[in-house]
Amino acid sequence: MTVFERPKSLADIPMHYCPGCTHGIVHRLVAEVIDELGIEGRTVGIAPVGCSVMAYDYFTCDMIEAAHGRAPAVATGVKRSDPDNLIVFTYQGDGDLASIGTAETVHAAARNENITIVFINNAIYGMTGGQMAPTSLPGQVTQTSPYGRDVNACGYPVKVCEMLSELDGPEYLERVTVNNVRNVRNAKRAIKKAFQNQIDKKGFSLIEVLSSCPTNWGMTPEKALQWIDEKMIPYYPLGVYKDRSAGIGPMYKKEAAE
């Protein structure tokens, strides 16, 4: 009896990710969701520039490699080419989505573009060797903030779910993490909902996944997972920031208060 196997839509090749990196977990969750929804044959994934740049090799659905930060615009084009059949997702890191690609992210959300975004927030630029990210925490030491992120000089982290939740456009925004089994299961539920929303033509769904980067954080994998609990979650609280269909979001609270 098989009790555990590789998802069909995850290619059987070695990944390039560092030991202890949570990209592998999130890739697996996306692949499991694609399998369970039976959509591999009509799914097109968009890889970013960053650590997950080679995600196009890891998923067995059709894949496109986009320019840095432009994945939501590329996804918009792909989706609009065949909106009734194609399922389109982007897989982007924090530098890609929340720094160089902020405009593309915000406007795809504002249009309620019917796409799914998996957003990996690990508070650092991993691929280029650990520079300060738009989501690096105040005081966080990186290669380009060697004395700790000074908010007076470089400003504050971008809280993507909070920011986008103020827009009328997007359907679904949720922040999850994958630093323990319970959180992994919860992340899978959220990612599945984000794909189901697209199948149901509800529109833009973004799942922000707080992730670890042991290599560039200079920690053991275990310590890095703890750091998510201790440092990241207090700054980036988990939860649903917007669910238009369920009436969850800042604008609905305001209405309720009035």
Add this chain to the structure above:
Amino acid sequence: MTEKVLMKGNEAIAEAAIRAGCRHYFGYPITPQTEIAAYMAKRMPKIGGTFLQAESEIAAINMVYGVSAAGKRVMTSSSSPGISLKGEGLSYLAGADLPAVIVNAQRGGPGLGGIQPSQSDYFQATRGGGHGDYHMIVLAPASVQEMAELTIRGFELADEYRMTAMILADGTTGQMMEPVSFDFEVKEPPAKPWATTGTKMARPHNIVNSLYLVPEELEQGNLDRYARYELIKEKEAKAEMYLTDDAEIVIAAFGIAARVSRNAVDEARANGIKAGLIRPITVWPFPDKAFKSVLPHTKAVLSVELSMGQMIEDVLLAVNGQAPVTLVNRVGGMIPSPEQVYQAIVEAAKKGGN
């Protein structure tokens, strides 16, 4: 009899694109080409197409990248400063061997420049426009009719060679109104087995990509692309020859500069000067052979441009020192007058080519 309609050049481009089967257009407002977006905004929803005003030029060209990757005909248009922003996307389209049509209604630069016509994006267009080794097919219309024809040809060439085709127009040709006929055949797009249309669980996954970390593979990709470019140079270079059979003074000019120059050539002929005009219709590939063919009787070449002298470099390469080449130009949104060009012809004829 073929029906003709009176249209602006920019509108003719838009209508031609639709007739070429383009059902996806993405753009960002910029003068002097907004008629294209306005036309698409009106027409696309009526024919099941997509018009989307993008948040930026950068987003627009990447939406083009997405539609092209999915195998459909797609277009964007802009003017000089906007084309600079699209440079990144043009490079990625080239790196991933994706077809698309890009319109540049050139205006004066550099920087924000002005909104009057220019040809000062010639280098940018003919040398690629973004980073890396690549070319676009660059078509230079000189009439509203040609704007329609070359737009359709652009889609065909882009698909055939899997690369971008640019319509290098200018503020004047885009704005002027002339009768235009759309009575021509459009080739069906070829099959695109490489497109990311979903595997339908019937084939291995397709990957549209421009990243090659193994240098040997990246080198080979460049070599393959340039082998294709050689074929294009051989087969697709095109120019109009006007009174060049016996011409001693030959003008090189494209687009609006060619229309001005044609008048000057007529005046020169009326005054007994053997003048002629070579009008490149493709500026990449540059029609070298057209120039080589007139060299036996040519005493001087004048490059008439709305730039500080950009096409003249290609003219010099084509002429290869066998005749003197002189620049006749206006810039900043100014257009050389027929009189200015005529005087330059007279001057060249006096010198006898020396």
